[in-house]
């Protein structure tokens with residue numbers, strides 16, 4: 001297998017245009033859209049002047065999105081989809097049966113769909129409606145269609161969930177530049193990417209979920225060290241706790257659905273007020289005509305919910321343990337999510353780390369802001385400021401002759417990346433080539449992870465080693481790998497798309513790396529052995545073919561010398577390798593011998609060919625026969 005050259009395709013776009021880019025935080029509870037204007041990231045508002053758009057869609061007579069849909073939650077629950085993010089990329093079997101949803105779910109070949117007054121909707125369509133709303137907000141605010149968008153996703157989102165989010169963006173007519181992890185977006189918003197190094201913990205307490213992520217930054221590249229959290233712990237739990245307390249205080253027992261909803265809305269309102277003021281109150285008349293007057297101080301509220309905040313600290317400690325870090329090793333703690341406006345949350349998280357968490361950017365806007373900054377860079381508005389955010393956890397390579405791996409993209413390469421390498425055919429007249437894409441650090445295919453295989457057909461018939469097949473590996477910013485193989489003379493191309501990280505946990509990646517380190521020496525020896533075998537076999541093949549055609553050019557003694565050398569080499573090749581290094585040397589020695597012994601023969605064949613050519617035959621035809 002000859003390696004001819006390495007070429008790197010150009011990734012850069014048009015350098016002179018200023019493009020409109022937006023960042024979208026597609027949240028479980030609320031969604032936001034932001035953009036960078038005159039160098040400053042700003043969150044955009046809708047026609048009502050609202051920045052936070054409830055992630056709610058109502059499919060009643062008309063499609064309503066955001067706060068309008070939110071008002072229909074209690075009157076038209078079965079058509080009002082909330083928290084659709086929880087269903088993204090999930091299968092019907094993943095549905096949490098302990099939760100009583102007000103929807104009519106439809107099992108569509110294992111996927112979740114919801115039957116509404118407007119027909120069956122899947123989570124991607126519902127998310128697309130939210131994204132379309134945000135896109136329209138941007139078009140209205142900016143007077144132009146955005147060139148590209150960055151959408152954020154939780155760090156723990158798997159490939160299916162990411163894929164679904166990307167599809168939703170495309171369905172909404174957006175050009176999705178990349179998906180960005182929410183904690184990474186928050187770190188970017190705080191400008192932490194401009195530091196050279198650091199370890200950051202992102203504590204994101206939203207409406208229904210707690211996400212904890214630990215990021216490490218090295219040379220401008222973020223890596224997620226650990227993720228954790230609680231998918232059913234968030235602001236809603238604080239609302240429930242407070243609403244129960246209100247009932248208790250007001251001496252209310254059983255409430256109908258409408259009154260429960262009224263209390264809950266008021267509980268949420270005063271909870272949010274208590275983040276600003278020491279005292280909050282409301283007075284409301286229930287459907288039963290019962291008047292409820294309620295006053296609460298911040299201290300009273302904090303005592304009521306302290307256990308919930310305490311509960312959020314458990315996943316924080318677990319994430320630290322998972323990342324094998326001590327809390328002193330965290331350089332910054334970033335607060336994200338509307339619920340971190342609660343002073344008690346800031347205080348208790350601060351106490352755990354013995355430092356003030358970062359709160360200067362609005363916690364419910366910080367993710368959208370980071371996404372917009374990233375989008376601005378990706379559309380090419382900030383030329384010198386290329387953000388390097390993700391790296392390939394393991395090397396990606398291709399199988400070559402002898403079951404060996406040729407690494408095309410080394411591990412820890414920053415994304416996006418493209419690398420091309422030229423390969424050739426092994427056999428004369430070979431018209432097809434199988435490209436086997438593997439992932440891992442080991443030298444042999446059998447020790448790596450097989451990702452995909454495809455075949456390039458239609459290679460014109462040529463002598464072994466003459467065809468030039470360019471194999472290109474390209475990983476986009478989301479980690480989606482596309483591999484293509486192109487025969488350079490005819491341009492025939494074949495390609496495939498793969499998710500290189502699919503299904504690999506951090507532990508598995510760690511184990512694969514560990515193995516590669518401990519086996520490095522042995523692997524290298526096996527690799528050298530396999531290479532020697534491939535070279536030897538190729539030489540035997542070509543000499544045997546020459547003998548078949550032109551043995552008459554040799555004396556009997558010469559012929560038996562060559563045959564002997566071939567025989568010796570074949571015997572050595574057939575030996576089971578015990579000491580790889582020793583056997584490799586022997587094969588190499590005998591290959592050299594055969595080469596030398598047959599060199600006169602090769603010269604004579606060349607003379608013969610030239611002679612034929614000079615007698616009026618086509619030189620190309622002759623050359624093909626050599």
Ligand code: ADP
Pocket residue numbers: 026027028029030031205206207208209234235236268271272273275276336337338339340341342363364
């Ligand atoms: P998500 O990421 O889940 O979409 P957000 O980050 O927008 O959610 O957070 C929504 C939650 O934040 C809600 O439970 C809301 O009540 C809570 N929240 C918003 N503002 C405040 C505030 N001032 N004080 C306390 N909680 C707040």
Ligand code: MG
Pocket residue numbers: 027028204206337367
């Ligand atoms: Mg959020």
